Amino acid sequence: MFITANFDSGNIDVIRADEASDIELQIRRDHQSDFYQWFHFKLYGEVGTEHVMTITNAGESAYPDGWKEYAAVASYDRETWFRVATEYDGKQLTIRHTLEQESLYFAYFTPYSYERHQDLVQWAQQSSLVEHRLLGQTLDGRDMNLLVIGEPDEQKHKIWVTARQHPGESMAEWFVEGLLSRLLDDEDGTARKLLQNNVFYVVPNMNPDGSVRGHLRTNAVGTNLNREWETPTLEKSPEVYYVLNAMQETGVDLYLDIHGDENLPYNFLAGCEGVPCYDERHERLAATFKETLLAITPEFQVEHGYEVDAPGEANLTIASNAVAQRFNCLAFTLEMPFKDNANLPDEDFGWSANRSVQLGADIVSAVYAVANNLRD
Structure with missing residues (x-):
């Protein structure tokens, strides 16, 4: 399993990614600013396995109310972006998805590269x-x-x-x-x-x-x-x-x-x-x-x-x-x-x-x- 944001508009820091069922992430702040909310990263993992990713600093983001009734977008081919199961408890945002292919992109909204x-x-x-x-x-x-x-x-x-x-x-x-x-x-x-x-x-x-x-x-x-x-x-x-x-x-x-x-x-x-x-x-x-x-x-x-x-x-x-x-x-x-x-x-x-x-x-x-x- 591996997570990267080393690409155009990428944004995520990996805190822990030892188990697919318990991945901890944080969104990086804008450079020289306290604003943050945009995320965009790629997950490599095992097909058929549910991956549970928790963004631990979501509740301190620029617009925490924006996470209410929100669902992250994901794409296997970077063309079709669909919504995935997402929960917000007032502090942390949790994204759940079972991989159908070996790698998948996640983002706050469909990126425009x-x-x-x-x-x-x-x-x-x-x-x-x-x-x-x-x-x-x-x-x-x-x-x-x-x-x-x-x-x-x-x-x-x-x-x-x-x-x-x-x-x-x-x-x-x-x-x-x-x-x-x-x-x-x-x-x-x-x-x-x-x-x-x-x-x-x-x-x-x-x-x-x-x-x-x-x-x-x-x-x-x-x-x-x-x-x-x-x-x-x-x-x-x-x-x-x-x-x-x-x-x-x-x-x-x-x-x-x-x-x-x-x-x-x-x-x-x-x-x-x-x-x-x-x-x-x-x-x-x-x-x-x-x-x-x-x-x-x-x-x-x-x-x-x-x-x-x-x-x-x-x-x-x-x-x-x-x-x-x-x-x-x-x-x-x-x-x-x-x-x-x-x-x-x-x-x-x-x-x-x-x-x-x-x-x-x-x-x-x-x-x-x-x-x-x-x-x-």
């Missing part, structure tokens, strides 16, 4: 609709990629989408894969019509360093990027610095920041109601956007979500608030669950990569519903 990220960017670049821009380098020397979709023009609306500021929220990049697949589909009438009068600026992964390092929430030096949007720096948050500078050059008419939420088993939007510039125009656009999404997919709902900020009390270090205020535009944080969509549960897969991809494709229709009125 850096290799797949690079493939996605290069795939998109093949389209005549796409310009691939390099914004700069991260602290670990990785590329900050921007995909410009559509022919830039001053008169066109500028629609920005960023994903995975928090690297452990891998469902965000799966979402972007779905979004890009639809936008670049030559036979999709909605996408074709949108690109006549709008240009999309998409950052598929805001935090490649944290993604490769197996972090939950921070970059290479322990910075939570979604608290850096007021005054980003090259020393702590070059990822935000480069993206915000690019936004300043183009302007922004609609902004979507894509995330995952550890606690809530729903898909939902967090708006920018608390920013000083928020007015009836923002409110009207937001209502149309949500109503459209409700009409086209049962995966979305508006009953559960974050508490709405009081007028003028928004945290302007958070991306959606900062961008809404700086550019006087409609902005949302979109959250997806790590667990399942409680309104439409799937016992085998829970909320999954495939469902994230589909929601990314569906969001194009909601953008279409508001696009013509973004500057009214």
